[in-house]
Amino acid sequence: MPHTMQVMALHAPGEPLRPAQRPVPTPGPGELRLRVSACAVCRTDLHVVDGDLALPRLPIVPGHEIVGVVEALGAGVDPAWLGRRAGVPWLGHTCGHCRACLGGRENLCEAPVFTGLGRDGGFATHVLAEADFCIALDEPAALALDDLHAAPLLCAGLIGWRTLRMAGDPVTEAATVGLYGFGAAAHLVAQVARHRGQRVLAFTRPGDTAAQAHARSLGAVWAGGSDEAAPEPLDAALIFAPVGALVPTALAAVRPGGRVVCGGIHMSDIPAFAYRLLWQERQLLSVANLTRADATEFLAIVRDMAHTTPLRVDVTPYPLARANDALADLRAGRLQGAAVLVPAGA
Numbered sequence: 326m327p328h329t330m331q332v333m334a335l336h337a338p339g340e341p342l343r344p345a346q347r348p349v350p351t352p353g354p355g356e357l358r359l360r361v362s363a364c365a366v367c368r369t370d371l372h373v374v375d376g377d378l379a380l381p382r383l384p385i386v387p388g389h390e391i392v393g394v395v396e397a398l399g400a401g402v403d404p405a406w407l408g409r410r411a412g413v414p415w416l417g418h419t420c421g422h423c424r425a426c427l428g429g430r431e432n433l434c435e436a437p438v439f440t441g442l443g444r445d446g447g448f449a450t451h452v453l454a455e456a457d458f459c460i461a462l463d464e465p466a467a468l469a470l471d472d473l474h475a476a477p478l479l480c481a482g483l484i485g486w487r488t489l490r491m492a493g494d495p496v497t498e499a500a501t502v503g504l505y506g507f508g509a510a511a512h513l514v515a516q517v518a519r520h521r522g523q524r525v526l527a528f529t530r531p532g533d534t535a536a537q538a539h540a541r542s543l544g545a546v547w548a549g550g551s552d553e554a555a556p557e558p559l560d561a562a563l564i565f566a567p568v569g570a571l572v573p574t575a576l577a578a579v580r581p582g583g584r585v586v587c588g589g590i591h592m593s594d595i596p597a598f599a600y601r602l603l604w605q606e607r608q609l610l611s612v613a614n615l616t617r618a619d620a621t622e623f624l625a626i627v628r629d630m631a632h633t634t635p636l637r638v639d640v641t642p643y644p645l646a647r648a649n650d651a652l653a654d655l656r657a658g659r660l661q662g663a664a665v666l667v668p669a670g671a
């Protein structure tokens with residue numbers, strides 16, 4: 326086993342990530358170490374790099390959509406983890422005793438630690454994680470996805486699923502769903518929604534015909550720019566683009582009683598809007614983080630889809646050393662689906 330690992334680390338907000346070699350870390354109590362085989366790049370990583378989120382420590386290794394193989398265990402960790410394929414998501418630790426944790430809403434824990442923000446993440450060849458927050462990804466056949474294609478499930482998929490679920494019942498409340506921003510999360514959500522029998526309409530950056538074609542290829546019944554009027558009233562709208570101006574746009578597109586769910590961790594300011602857009606019991610909600618139960622539920626859906634219409638995960642792989650290019654391409658909207666970093670030799 327090599328004694329050093331490669332990382333791409335952020336030293337100051339706004340700067341490019343810098344490559345570095347570090348000693349391979351030893352897992353502490355309750356932790357395990359993964360040899361990373363793939364780590365998808367999330368918009369939240371851009372918010373970390375830009376300093377849109379408070380950075381509790383620097384330097385930090387971003388990346389919270391990690392798939393790898395467990396190669397070392399700390400004290401107290403179930404030996405059954407050793408050698409297994411596992412995923413590491415955004416939620417890296419919760420306190421277990423605050424009001425949110427005790428109430429089954431660990432995504433709102435008062436003292437959480439997030440992977441790739443409060444602890445080093447997966448833009449690396451190796452990573453430590455708390456075993457209790459890792460997700461077993463055995464049975465690649467059942468999941469029908471290799472590591473490269475499974476990585477985007479860990480945040481784009483999970484947060485996308487939580488956002489879709491919050492839109493309401495697929496038959497009685499959210500039969501027709503508009504997706505605003507058609508990136509990594511939306512391209513997975515569109516397929517899950519179709520699997521549940523929901524109609525999907527996709528709203529992209531104005532003029533982004535590539536994203537519109539991508540949406541149609543994944544079953545959207547309509548795709549157009551977010552500056553275009555919805556061709557039919559929506560029961561619900563999910564906003565994945567970090568653009569606050571889409572909130573009044575989406576509220577105007579949903580029926581009375583409909584929901585607008587914001588799926589991102591950060592958005593530009595929401596402009597003032599007329600109360601009539603919210604009136605008639607429309608609801609405006611946000612999604613924060615995820616719970617371990619979300620992962621169990623979502624992976625069960627992905628496995629179920631494998632029997633009928635397998636989830637198609639569109640990825641653009643980048644060598645780990647090109648993490649800055651992956652971030653730049655994501656920022657510019659130059660890729661369809663998800664960017665995924667792959668360590669050399671993985």
Ligand SMILES: [Zn+2]
Nearest residue numbers: 420423426434
């Ligand atoms: Zn807590």
Ligand SMILES: [Zn+2]
Nearest residue numbers: 367369480481
């Ligand atoms: Zn994420």
